[in-house]
Amino acid sequence: MEEARKKKILLVEDDKTLSEMYQNKFSLENFDIIVAYSGTEGLQMALQHKPDLILLDILLPGMDGMNVMKNLRSDPWGKDVPIIMLTNLNADDNIIKGVMEDHPAYYLMKSNSDPATVVEKVKEVIK
Amino acid sequence: MQKDVKKKAGAIFVLALFYFITGKLGLSLAFINESATAVWPPSGIAIAAYLLLGYRAWPAIFIGAFFTNVTTAGTIATSLGIAMGNTLEGLAAAYLVNKFANGKNVFYRAQDIFKFIVFAALLSTTISANIGVLTLILGGQVLWQNFLPVWFTWWMGDATGVLIFTPFIIFWRAHHPLQLLKGKKLEALILFITLMLIGGIVFGGFLPGNHSADPLEFLVIPIIIWVAFRFGRRETITAIVALSIIAISGTLRGYGPFARDSQNQSLLLLQSFMSITTVTALSLAVAVSERRKVEEALTNSEQRFKALIEKSSEAISLTDADGIISYVTPSFTNVLGYSPQEIIGKSGFTIIHPDDKDYAVEATSSIVGHPGKSVTVAIRCLHKDGSWRYVEITSTNLINNPSLQAVVSNFHDITELVKTEDRIMSEKSRAEALLNSIGDGILATDQEGKIILVNKVVEDLLGWKEKDLMGKRSFDILLIEDEKKNVLLEKDRPLTIAIKTGKKITATHYLVRKNGTKFPARVTATPIMLNGKIVGAIKVFHDITQEREVDEMKTEFISLASHELRTPLSAIKGFISMINNGDYGKPGEKLDRPLKLVAQSTERLINIVNEMLNVSRIEANRVQLAMGKLYIDEIINEVLANLKPLFSQKGIKLVIEKLEHVNINSDKEKIIEILNNLIGNAIKFTDKGKITITTKVQKDHLIILVNDTGSGIEKRDQAKLFSKFEQLKSKRAGNVAGTGLGLYISREFARKLGGDIWVDRSELGMGSTFALSLPMSDPEKNYKN
Numbered sequence: 001m002e003e004a005r006k007k008k009i010l011l012v013e014d015d016k017t018l019s020e021m022y023q024n025k026f027s028l029e030n031f032d033i034i035v036a037y038s039g040t041e042g043l044q045m046a047l048q049h050k051p052d053l054i055l056l057d058i059l060l061p062g063m064d065g066m067n068v069m070k071n072l073r074s075d076p077w078g079k080d081v082p083i084i085m086l087t088n089l090n091a092d093d094n095i096i097k098g099v100m101e102d103h104p105a106y107y108l109m110k111s112n113s114d115p116a117t118v119v120e121k122v123k124e125v126i127k
Numbered sequence: 128m129q130k131d132v133k134k135k136a137g138a139i140f141v142l143a144l145f146y147f148i149t150g151k152l153g154l155s156l157a158f159i160n161e162s163a164t165a166v167w168p169p170s171g172i173a174i175a176a177y178l179l180l181g182y183r184a185w186p187a188i189f190i191g192a193f194f195t196n197v198t199t200a201g202t203i204a205t206s207l208g209i210a211m212g213n214t215l216e217g218l219a220a221a222y223l224v225n226k227f228a229n230g231k232n233v234f235y236r237a238q239d240i241f242k243f244i245v246f247a248a249l250l251s252t253t254i255s256a257n258i259g260v261l262t263l264i265l266g267g268q269v270l271w272q273n274f275l276p277v278w279f280t281w282w283m284g285d286a287t288g289v290l291i292f293t294p295f296i297i298f299w300r301a302h303h304p305l306q307l308l309k310g311k312k313l314e315a316l317i318l319f320i321t322l323m324l325i326g327g328i329v330f331g332g333f334l335p336g337n338h339s340a341d342p343l344e345f346l347v348i349p350i351i352i353w354v355a356f357r358f359g360r361r362e363t364i365t366a367i368v369a370l371s372i373i374a375i376s377g378t379l380r381g382y383g384p385f386a387r388d389s390q391n392q393s394l395l396l397l398q399s400f401m402s403i404t405t406v407t408a409l410s411l412a413v414a415v416s417e418r419r420k421v422e423e424a425l426t427n428s429e430q431r432f433k434a435l436i437e438k439s440s441e442a443i444s445l446t447d448a449d450g451i452i453s454y455v456t457p458s459f460t461n462v463l464g465y466s467p468q469e470i471i472g473k474s475g476f477t478i479i480h481p482d483d484k485d486y487a488v489e490a491t492s493s494i495v496g497h498p499g500k501s502v503t504v505a506i507r508c509l510h511k512d513g514s515w516r517y518v519e520i521t522s523t524n525l526i527n528n529p530s531l532q533a534v535v536s537n538f539h540d541i542t543e544l545v546k547t548e549d550r551i552m553s554e555k556s557r558a559e560a561l562l563n564s565i566g567d568g569i570l571a572t573d574q575e576g577k578i579i580l581v582n583k584v585v586e587d588l589l590g591w592k593e594k595d596l597m598g599k600r601s602f603d604i605l606l607i608e609d610e611k612k613n614v615l616l617e618k619d620r621p622l623t624i625a626i627k628t629g630k631k632i633t634a635t636h637y638l639v640r641k642n643g644t645k646f647p648a649r650v651t652a653t654p655i656m657l658n659g660k661i662v663g664a665i666k667v668f669h670d671i672t673q674e675r676e677v678d679e680m681k682t683e684f685i686s687l688a689s690h691e692l693r694t695p696l697s698a699i700k701g702f703i704s705m706i707n708n709g710d711y712g713k714p715g716e717k718l719d720r721p722l723k724l725v726a727q728s729t730e731r732l733i734n735i736v737n738e739m740l741n742v743s744r745i746e747a748n749r750v751q752l753a754m755g756k757l758y759i760d761e762i763i764n765e766v767l768a769n770l771k772p773l774f775s776q777k778g779i780k781l782v783i784e785k786l787e788h789v790n791i792n793s794d795k796e797k798i799i800e801i802l803n804n805l806i807g808n809a810i811k812f813t814d815k816g817k818i819t820i821t822t823k824v825q826k827d828h829l830i831i832l833v834n835d836t837g838s839g840i841e842k843r844d845q846a847k848l849f850s851k852f853e854q855l856k857s858k859r860a861g862n863v864a865g866t867g868l869g870l871y872i873s874r875e876f877a878r879k880l881g882g883d884i885w886v887d888r889s890e891l892g893m894g895s896t897f898a899l900s901l902p903m904s905d906p907e908k909n910y911k912n
Contacts, residue, residue: 021702
């Protein structure tokens with residue numbers, strides 16, 4: 001049963017080091033974590049694997065995080081999936097501000113949040 | 128006063144004495160009656176005295192005459208009468224001469240001399256003769272039947288005295304410089320000898336034999352003419368006086384053409400002759416001197432004219448229609464170096480610069496055939512010394528003028544003028560070039576704001592032409608907007624402020640071009656001072672569009688770089704926290720300290736990046752506010768909770784005095800950042816003691832006070848605290864790390880939120896209190912900056 005209860009997390013992050021770090025942490029914390037390295041890939045994997053939660057970077061090659069989220073929110077499945085924006089942009093940057101208002105999501109700043117904090121936040125959202 | 132009186136009395140005495148002596152001399156020659164003489168110099172002395180000294184001289188005359196007579200033959204009564212006659216005679220003569228014959232200057236003009244003869248010599252003398260003779264008759268000294276001869280003798284004596292002695296005294300008394308006989312000493316000597324000789328021959332019986340019937344008296348005439356022509360009036364009258372003395376003494380001794388049996392008759396004849404001679408000689412001398420004066424004046428004017436012509440820097444030439452010079456003034460040498468002999472007969476065109484020749488020919492032909500017409504040209508002419516001179520030539524066609532029959536040209540050297548003009552022009556163009564090569568726009572106005580100077584850059588930057596701007600009021604034609612694109616009122620414009628305050632002002636504005644487009648410019652306006660008064664202002668400005676772009680690029684760059692830095696920093700931070708967390712197995716104890724330091728350094732690096740991002744955002748004016756309702760006490764508690772480890776680390780006590788549960792509308796993240804900074808600083812700079820947090824409501828603001836017991840800040844350093852990159856290294860920093868941007872960012876954020884940050888109280892060694900105020904109403908309303 002333990003296996004079945006494993007929550008599936010999709011991490012969309014182009015930085016290899018950071019994604020490895022999060023993979024390490026979430027694996028340790030008993031999550032099933034899959035990784036996409038671009039926005040397009042992230043959207044495909046999300047629709048294909050339907051994870052319990054998506055950790056979404058914003059500045060991504062190709063389609064950026066904002067557009068990924070917009071696309072998801074227009075999908076019947078995607079409109080309800082919890083998303084945590086994981087970024088280095090400040091909350092007051094225009095790009096984020098606009099999206100946050102229209103498409104409710106969580107927001108975490110990478111440099112301010114160590115992996116444990118992120119895990120804590122994820123657990124809080126999908127408990 | 129007394130001195131004056133004494134002086135006057137002295138003068139009267141001297142004059143009276145003089146009168147007395149000459150009177151006694153005259154009376155010694157009285158033959159027909161003891162009181163009536165044909166030789167009476169005192170009459171002339173009296174008139175001269177009145178003319179020279181004024182009528183106030185009368186007492187001297189009266190006294191002199193009285194004593195002359197009373198000591199001779201008269202009784203007191205007759206002497207008084209005669210003296211009265213003598214006094215009145217002189218007064219009457221002087222009055223008439225003063226009134227009609229130019230007063231004491233009577234002997235300078237022929238017409239005055241004739242009036243003198245009539246009024247003084249002929250008319251006024253009858254007064255003395257009448258009164259004198261009547262007195263004598265009444266006194267019984269003259270019989271009625273002798274009235275006429277005595278009267279005539281009296282009158283003749285007075286008249287001759289007047290004719291000879293009045294001019295004699297006046298000429299000798301006149302303040303002529305004693306230029307007597309200047310350069311004519313030899314001639315004067317010859318004249319004197321001749322005079323004596325002739326005098327002796329005519330009146331002294333020098334010639335052997337009796338010549339009493341011969342009209343030798345005519346010999347006197349050439350002498351008189353000689354002295355009148357060759358010498359002056361004074362010399363003439365002097366010669367007559369000398370001649371009179373010779374004549375009287377000779378005649379009395381029975382010599383000469385006028386010697387008769389009766390001494391009185393001889394003297395009367397002689398006096399008649401002397402009178403006529405005097406009149407003639409005096410008239411002649413005056414006429415000669417008048418003529419001499421006219422001649423002198425003529426000579427002077429001629430010499431002046433000549434000097435003018437010769438020394439003049441202008442020259443005149445006469446040429447025929449072909450330009451052949453027939454005459455030039457001597458001053459032609461002064462203008463072009465050639466003497467008249469060198470240039471006369473040549474064509475004027477030969478000395479004209481080849482490049483100017485056509486112009487000169489054209490000008491000349493424009494007046495040839497048009498009598499009276501003038502033309503002026505400025506051309507280069509060859510000076511005799513080989514240099515080219517700028518000469519202004521005005522030529523007038525006077526060929527039809529019978530006395531000239533030529534083209535008259537005036538030459539005026541204008542080389543210096545042209546050079547000066549050239550210099551001014553080149554100075555002006557240099558100044559203009561300078562003004563224009565300054566890359567900045569320069570625009571000056573007078574104190575009324577009228578534009579008096581613009582350089583080329585202004586034209587280029589604003590699109591207005593200089594001529595469209597000059598003289599116009601800057602405010603009427605040039606639009607200025609502030610950074611928020613509001614049109615500036617006249618009172619807020621830099622030039623107006625500079626003129627009004629006398630201070631230099633620098634500002635960044637948007638200047639509007641003629642076509643309506645605008646550009647950001649750095650503007651400096653400076654008052655123009657003249658003798659301590661503000662007479663206008665000058666504005667220097669340059670387009671800062673590019674600077675702005677560079678600035679934006681810089682901000683963009685920092686922002687981007689910072690973002691890029693954050694990613695690897697996040698990785699470092701994340702991995703360290705996982706290691707510390709034991710996610711990779713428990714690290715050896717040896718690693719505790721290094722890992723802690725790495726974590727701290729990473730944290731610092733992240734802070735720096737964050738602060739730089741904040742600054743770049745502030746500078747680019749891109750700080751965004753995420754406003755929302757929040758409770759300040761909740762936020763403070765949240766911040767304090769996060770900082771708790773630091774308190775316990777340093778062993779500092781935290782005292783929360785009073786937290787108002789106030790709902791405000793603000794940006795939570797910004798407030799957290801500010802509080803983190805303020806409380807973080809307090810912890811940083813406090814080594815022991817406590818940090819006290821309290822809040823209070825003041826009017827419409829909520830104030831949060833952060834008090835520490837740390838090092839404190841000197842007064843003079845407090846103002847610097849909020850500047851960018853300012854760290855008070857000397858007093859505060861110690862080992863404490865930081866960018867020095869924290870308080871700057873905090874204040875900018877606080878102000879953006881409608882509040883402020885300040886040092887509420889701080890003393891060196893006594894700790895500090897920092898205050899943060901936040902508006903409780905909508906901060907946008909209170910937003911300044």
